[in-house]
Amino acid sequence: MNAPIKTRSKARFEGYHAARWAEPVVMEMCCEGRRGAMFPPAGTDVRLPAGAMRKKAPQLPQMTEHDVLRHYLHLSQMTLGMMGVSLFGTCTMKYNPRIGEKVVAGKNLAEVHPLQHPDTLQGIMEIYANFSDILCELSGMDQFVFQAGGGADAAYTHACLTRAYHASRGELEQRDQIITTIQTHPCSPATANTAGFEVITLSLEENGYPSLEQLKSVVGPRTAALMVNNPDDMGIYNPDIKEWVRIVHEAGGLCFYDHANFNGVMTRLRARELGFDACMYMLHKTFGAPKGGGGPAVGAYGCSKELEPFLPSPLVKREGDRFVLDEDRPLSVGKIREFWGNAPQVVKAYAWALAMGAEGLREAADISVLANNYMDKRLGEVKGVTRSNPGIDAWRMEMTRHSLETVTRDTGCTVVDISNRMTDFGIDALWLSHEPWLVAEPFTPEAGELWSKEDIDYWIDVMEHVIHEAYADPDMVKTAPHKGAIHQLKGASLEDPERWATTWRAHRRKNLGV
Amino acid sequence: MLGLIVNPMAGLGGPAGLNGSDGADILARALARGARPGSVPRAIRAMRAFAGACPILTGPGSLGADAIADGATVEVVAMTVADDASDTRRLAEAMKGRVGLILFAGGDGTARDIAGVVGEEVPILGIPAGVKMHSAIFARNPESAGRGAAEFLKTDRARTQRAEVLDIDEAARREGRLSTSLYGVVRTPDAAQVLQGAKAGGGGGLGELDAALGIYVAGMEPDTLYLLGPGTTMAALKARLSGHEGSLLGVDVARGGEIVAANASERDLVALLEGAPRARIALSVVGGQGFLLGRGNQQISPRVLRKVGLKNIDVFCASEKLARLSPAVLSVDTGDSRLDAELAGYRPVMTGANKSQVVRIAA
Structure with a gap:
């Protein structure tokens, strides 16, 4: 090692090495006749239609239960991510309290089905209604719905509502444009396009956000909606936002606040008070529920009284001391996702919000801004690290976008090389930037309220150490990781339809030639 | 086979504050101001990263051979060295039909010379060594040029993309005016990670x-x-x-x-x-x-x-x-x-x- 890592981080750094197993694909571990469990033969009492019956046995791996367990344990040990310190910006990495898992695993939730009679679902409906109330208090909106399976799905909900709202007024033909900004998360323009709108994206200007003049140059009779986040991923809050909303409303458009970056402003502002008609929270980010591979997430979508008739169905409503499912809503956009969305996630997020309380949320917001500004200051002292919008002295909120352009120019080591090398110290991969990259060699750390000062210091110490290493011994950095579960990934096959394989059968056909 | 072309005069005018190195008198002025050629050392760095991945066809001395480490399989083009841009053009001519990729050390001027000879026939990739590098064919640094070339040549189905060769009128620039022109189109390895200024991520080409x-x-x-x-x-x-x-x-x-x-x-x-x-x-x-x-x-x-x-x-x-x-x-x-x-x-x-x-x- 060329530059000693700061003393306080030394012991931590020297202690790390990822598990590395030469683990084959499970299909390659078969041994004819091995079984985990023996089931009695089906016999003659088979109540399956003849057409649904298999003629041949399925090609399942034949293994003992012990082998299966050990195989997946090995794989889990080699999983990158969520194991070290993860300041994966824009994703707001939070601890997911175990008690939430315990609550949803209980039979009161795990054994109910949304098609049961509502009289037997009063408990979960009460949670939906109460949690909607909490989010309405935070946002100033009038009703929340939890159907969307993630942030992009909630943005899509808004695009669908926009369509239904203008159609109800006979203006949909005329209003075919949705306005967004280059720093708004790509799911807003993408879902607006999917819903059939033309998307107009505004560029950043000298203050770090688009000017009012730029907005005015495109707002008009064709404007259907504005979809923005604020602050953006560079950490700058657009102080003109109220005026933006006024301008769009004046032209007859709706305004949607993508609260992907809510963490730094929780309890500090309400979307409705800024004039927005609708907003979205990601329960798997901001509200302490787990994230997961594009599946078990929730985009909680809330809107004003005026837009409520257009919300997806069903809505959970209070009726006296009971709860009912309101499905008789002729103006509704229908279903965004099946049933009520991911109910277990809603319960976990509700539990988290209750545990935090209003004061806890405010404290978390303040800590996340404080932590980021602490990081921002320390990173500013690291050689080769520069900050986006360097000429703008506005405070950064809960994250800041930085650049390693100088390091890359001086050493040839890219931000991906640096990130790979940092994993050797138990740091999870860096979040770089959404595309297109406006900042060269970008990275965007976000500490949130979870990570301790020790973790944040360690993270910065490691980055500083790796940058020193890049200057002294660039090959060490470029050939990293050295202590990881696997070496560098070769991504070429992921872009080649003749090689990529998402199933065993495809792998055999394309790559093994069987 | 890889073709390697080094323009030994590339980049001379930059440090000397001469806004480029096109033209013999400018080169003389640059040398008089103490400029030292940097393209050969940069080509050496690239070839170190290339690590002898395949045989190399190149020019004599500082036109390429000097940049190649001992032990590599090299064929040197027999030619008389004129010490001007015609060297680049003649080397490119000799490489047509023989190499899978031309790696060159130079700037926009060198790129123009090569593009004028090979057009879209042979893919080219630049080791950044010039003053002006506006064309979208330069690797981000010598090492990524060498590695990118090795990677490109060893892949059967390596993809290329069209890239514009641009240059600035240096005389105009010395008078304080900026004037870029589009000189032609070449093919370059389709690898955003290799090319410089790939600020925007994602691949090249038309896309959406x-x-x-x-x-x-x-x-x-x-x-x-x-x-x-x-x-x-x-x-x-x-x-x-x-x-x-x-x-x-x-x-x-x-x-x-x-x-x-x-x-x-x-x-x-x-x-x-x-x-x-x-x-x-x-x-x-x-x-x-x-x-x-x-x-x-x-x-x-x-x-x-x-x-x-x-x-x-x-x-x-x-x-x-x-x-x-x-x-x-x-x-x-x-x-x-x-x-x-x-x-x-x-x-x-x-x-x-x-x-x-x-x-x-x-x-």
Whole structure:
């Protein structure tokens, strides 16, 4: 090692090495006749239609239960991510309290089905209604719905509502444009396009956000909606936002606040008070529920009284001391996702919000801004690290976008090389930037309220150490990781339809030639 | 086989503050100011990273052979060294049909020389060693050039993309004017990680823009004359039309779905506009400095612009390319400052199907 890592981080750094197993694909571990469990033969009492019956046995791996367990344990040990310190910006990495898992695993939730009679679902409906109330208090909106399976799905909900709202007024033909900004998360323009709108994206200007003049140059009779986040991923809050909303409303458009970056402003502002008609929270980010591979997430979508008739169905409503499912809503956009969305996630997020309380949320917001500004200051002292919008002295909120352009120019080591090398110290991969990259060699750390000062210091110490290493011994950095579960990934096959394989059968056909 | 061309004089004028190294007198002045050639050491770094991945064809001495470490399989082209740009061109000529990729150490001027010889026949990749490197064919540093070349040659189905070779008029630049021109189109390895200034991430090529061009062509009005600007983006638009073959570097004119005039001059455009009830201009953004008008498309003169009407200009540019402009401002320099002032302001640029990005135009 060329530059000693700061003393306080030394012991931590020297202690790390990822598990590395030469683990084959499970299909390659078969041994004819091995079984985990023996089931009695089906016999003659088979109540399956003849057409649904298999003629041949399925090609399942034949293994003992012990082998299966050990195989997946090995794989889990080699999983990158969520194991070290993860300041994966824009994703707001939070601890997911175990008690939430315990609550949803209980039979009161795990054994109910949304098609049961509502009289037997009063408990979960009460949670939906109460949690909607909490989010309405935070946002100033009038009703929340939890159907969307993630942030992009909630943005899509808004695009669908926009369509239904203008159609109800006979203006949909005329209003075919949705306005967004280059720093708004790509799911807003993408879902607006999917819903059939033309998307107009505004560029950043000298203050770090688009000017009012730029907005005015495109707002008009064709404007259907504005979809923005604020602050953006560079950490700058657009102080003109109220005026933006006024301008769009004046032209007859709706305004949607993508609260992907809510963490730094929780309890500090309400979307409705800024004039927005609708907003979205990601329960798997901001509200302490787990994230997961594009599946078990929730985009909680809330809107004003005026837009409520257009919300997806069903809505959970209070009726006296009971709860009912309101499905008789002729103006509704229908279903965004099946049933009520991911109910277990809603319960976990509700539990988290209750545990935090209003004061806890405010404290978390303040800590996340404080932590980021602490990081921002320390990173500013690291050689080769520069900050986006360097000429703008506005405070950064809960994250800041930085650049390693100088390091890359001086050493040839890219931000991906640096990130790979940092994993050797138990740091999870860096979040770089959404595309297109406006900042060269970008990275965007976000500490949130979870990570301790020790973790944040360690993270910065490691980055500083790796940058020193890049200057002294660039090959060490470029050939990293050295202590990881696997070496560098070769991504070429992921872009080649003749090689990529998402199933065993495809792998055999394309790559093994069987 | 890899072809290696080193321009030993590349980059001399930069440190000497001479805005480039084109021309013998400039080189003499640079050497007099104490400049030392840096392209050979940079080529050495690239070849170290290439690590003898395959046999190499190169020129004698500082034209390439000096940069190759002992132990590599090398064939040196037998040639008389003239110590000027003709060395580069003759080496490129000798490599045609023999190498899978030409790796060169130099700048935009060197790229122009090679492009003039090989065109789109042989893919080329630049080791950054010049003063000006605006063409989209330079690796981000010598090591990534060497590694990128090795990677490219060892893959059977390695993909290439078209890239524009740009250069700045150095004489104009020394007088304080910026003037970029598009000199040609070459093929370069399709690897965003290798190329420099890949600020925008993602691959090169047309990407989403292709769909926007398709929609534009499908929506062309039959009685409207379309003036189509130069560049690879516009070439893709022209390729969707019938009639004359579209030009890469010129302004073409289309009507009723076919190209009725290729490589039109300003006078041609004015004449065609005389008989047209309506006209539109389609442009893309040329080069690193984000010029919309006045660079490489001077045929679209103030007279032409006024005839067509400033509201009838459609601009296409990939969002990755706009991201490289910081801030996202486009420039115009039509030669008529009143017209430039009228063009200034915010304008949507089409970036994909049903997608546009608003950028500011500065006069």
